[in-house]
Amino acid sequence: MSWKLDSDRPIHTQLQEILQTQIASGALPPGSKMKSVRELATEAGVNPNTMQRAFAELERLNLIRTERTAGRFVTEDAARIAVAKDEIAMAQLELFRKKMKQLGFEKKEIVDFVRSKWEEEEDG
Amino acid sequence: MLGRLMKYEWKYIWKKLLIFAGVLLAATGIGLVSTGLIGKLHEQDEFAAFAIGMLGFMFYYTLIMGASIGMSVIVAIRFYKSVYGEEGYVTHTLPVSGREILWSHVLVNGFAVFSVGLIMQISLSLIMNDFFRGIFDTATLPGLGGVGNNGNIYAQMLGLSGVGAWVVIVLYLAIGTLCSVMMIYASVVLGQKWKKHKVFGAVVSYILINGSMVLLSWIILIPFMIRTIMGGDFFADGPSNITGGFLWIALAIDLLYGVIMYLIVDHGLTKRLNLE
Amino acid sequence: MAELLRTEHLVKVYDNMSMPALDDITLTIPTGRIVGLLGPNGSGKTTLIKLINGLLQPTSGSVLIEGNRPGPVSKAVVSYLPDRFCLPGDRTAEELMQFYADFYADFDRERAETMLGSLQIERTARIKGLSKGTKEKLQLIMAMSRRARLYVLDEPIAGVDPAARDYILKTIISNYQPDASILLSTHLISDVENILDDVIFIRNGRILLCSSVEKIREEQGKSLDAYFREVFAC
Structure with missing residues (x-):
């Protein structure tokens, strides 16, 4: 897992995004135990307090839960995970839409573009 | 923590102490052979043997002096490195007080200086005894083994007798060592005041401190000496009259300087430490 | 979070200098933080560090570690990594x-x-x-x-190759304890900024700013490295 972090944005936000994506995609399976804050912080090369802050936010969003002695676990709530996946995908879509508009594409053109390029990729 | 500091100081010094002891032992051997040669042959006018004997004796003396000065230099360097050198960063971040650092050096390295000094004294006493026996009529002066008034000629010279003589010699050596070690450390501490030439400053300080001590000794001793010479017949009463009194005065001066130097070093290691 | 290190109006003037190396430094470091002491060469970082470790005496003001002046008690809980070997x-x-x-x-x-x-x-x-x-x-x-309770690292990654730097930073992170803090001084900011909680900017012996690093990122929209260059522009 690569932790590519941008120093000019708050790190805790980025950590949160990365973990959220992993949960949404199933890379961190539902109900699975998460590595400790310290371990992940060492892996990511960040301050444990910053990682802790990301964890706290994920907990607030009900994506992970803490069991006092056992540790931290990914939620088993499939619906919640699906929502998270959807939200992340939406955010990407917005970015894409904005960029395409910047390039001068109209809505129908965008859809056609995507369809043709996608199919091209599948055939080729 | 003092014990632990002392343990590590001992680790640094014990091998050197052993080497110095070995050198002194060898020197004493040379010395005894030399005095033997001088003694046996001076009456027979065997000039060559006599000359060799004298050379041997000078060699002995050089080794003895070298050992004494050498140990002092080693002790000074060790203190400097440990307190003000790179190693100072390690020394002063240990959970110990400046005073504990000071005493670990004084007790262990001072002991080394003391030991060298003691071996020197024993060596000198053996040599001197042999020397005088060789030159004077052996019948009038019993050898080293005798305990009592006419025992060791060296002890006699100092105006002391028998076992008591050695107790006083050891005491004198101990206090003298303490004083000289403290003077060395104080010189190193004072040398730190010279921003650019700390070693040079230490040497100058040492010379000044020693010089002041010699001056003080002379100022005190001259009237005493005059009184003694006026009061008694120098040659009739024997050397003990002169040297005995001097001994106690020297001891007192040593103690005084020892205390003053201790205060300087203590202050330097606690209140005024500035490692750069 | 308890208070681990506190300095109050700390001043250090070296013997033959007219300008103080440290001028009226007042700061606090609580437990559980990794704090960066950042500033150009000669800004007073090493002087402050030596004062904390009792290798220098303050000209005036105080430095207290868990309420103790630098001495055998504080040295038993402070771990020091000097900038030289x-x-x-x-x-x-x-x-x-x-x-x-x-x-x-x-x-x-x-x-x-x-x-x-x-x-x-x-x-x-x-x-x-x-x-x-x-x-x-x-x-x-x-x-x-x-x-230890307080780790004081003076330029731990300067003059070390990038792989070793990574190793050192990983070691620092993995040693983190919530009841201890780390104070590290460096001028290689982009390498360390992700591991810092808080930062102290120091110049010419005075504190320019004390802040959490994330706050700087949020408020300035820049990395710590970029912000430092801005603040310390020559």
Whole structure:
């Protein structure tokens, strides 16, 4: 897992995004135990307090839960995970839409573009 | 923590102490052979043997002096490195007080200086005894083994007798060592005041401190000496009259300087430490 | 969060200088933080660090570690990594560990041995025979093997290759304890900014700013490195 972090944005936000994506995609399976804050912080090369802050936010969003002695676990709530996946995908879509508009594409053109390029990729 | 500091100081010094002891032992051997040669042959006018004997004796003396000065230099360097050198960063971040650092050096390295000094004294006493026996009529002066008034000629010279003589010699050596070690450390501490030439400053300080001590000794001793010479017949009463009194005065001066130097070093290691 | 380090109006003037090396430094470091002390060369970072460790005496003001002035009590809980290599060359790594164990109750021998192992430093190796990079890592290992309350690291990654830098930073992170804090000074900001909680900017012996790093990112929209360049522009 690569932790590519941008120093000019708050790190805790980025950590949160990365973990959220992993949960949404199933890379961190539902109900699975998460590595400790310290371990992940060492892996990511960040301050444990910053990682802790990301964890706290994920907990607030009900994506992970803490069991006092056992540790931290990914939620088993499939619906919640699906929502998270959807939200992340939406955010990407917005970015894409904005960029395409910047390039001068109209809505129908965008859809056609995507369809043709996608199919091209599948055939080729 | 003092014990632990002392343990590590001992680790640094014990091998050197052993080497110095070995050198002194060898020197004493040379010395005894030399005095033997001088003694046996001076009456027979065997000039060559006599000359060799004298050379041997000078060699002995050089080794003895070298050992004494050498140990002092080693002790000074060790203190400097440990307190003000790179190693100072390690020394002063240990959970110990400046005073504990000071005493670990004084007790262990001072002991080394003391030991060298003691071996020197024993060596000198053996040599001197042999020397005088060789030159004077052996019948009038019993050898080293005798305990009592006419025992060791060296002890006699100092105006002391028998076992008591050695107790006083050891005491004198101990206090003298303490004083000289403290003077060395104080010189190193004072040398730190010279921003650019700390070693040079230490040497100058040492010379000044020693010089002041010699001056003080002379100022005190001259009237005493005059009184003694006026009061008694120098040659009739024997050397003990002169040297005995001097001994106690020297001891007192040593103690005084020892205390003053201790205060300087203590202050330097606690209140005024500035490692750069 | 308890208070670990506090300085109050700390001033240090070196003997023959007219300008103070440190001028009225007042700061607090709580437990559980990794704090960066950042500033150009000669800004007073090393002076402050030496004062904390009792290697220098303040001209005025105070520095307190858990309420104690620098002395045997504070030194037992402060682990110092100087900016130069100071370990005695004629000892072996094994003897060095024994030395630390003798003097520091908080020395964790197991941790030291593990780290020595991972760097492949032989226990019987004589220190002066090690390469420069290995020596510096050794000094770091000894400093980080103590379970201290305050770790003070003076330029821990300067003059070290990037791989070693990574190793050092990972070691610092993995040693983090919530009841301890780390104060590290550096001018290689982009390398360390992700591991810092808080930062102190210092220039010409005065504190320019104390802030959390994330706050700077949020408010300035820049990395710490970029912000530093802005603030300290020549």
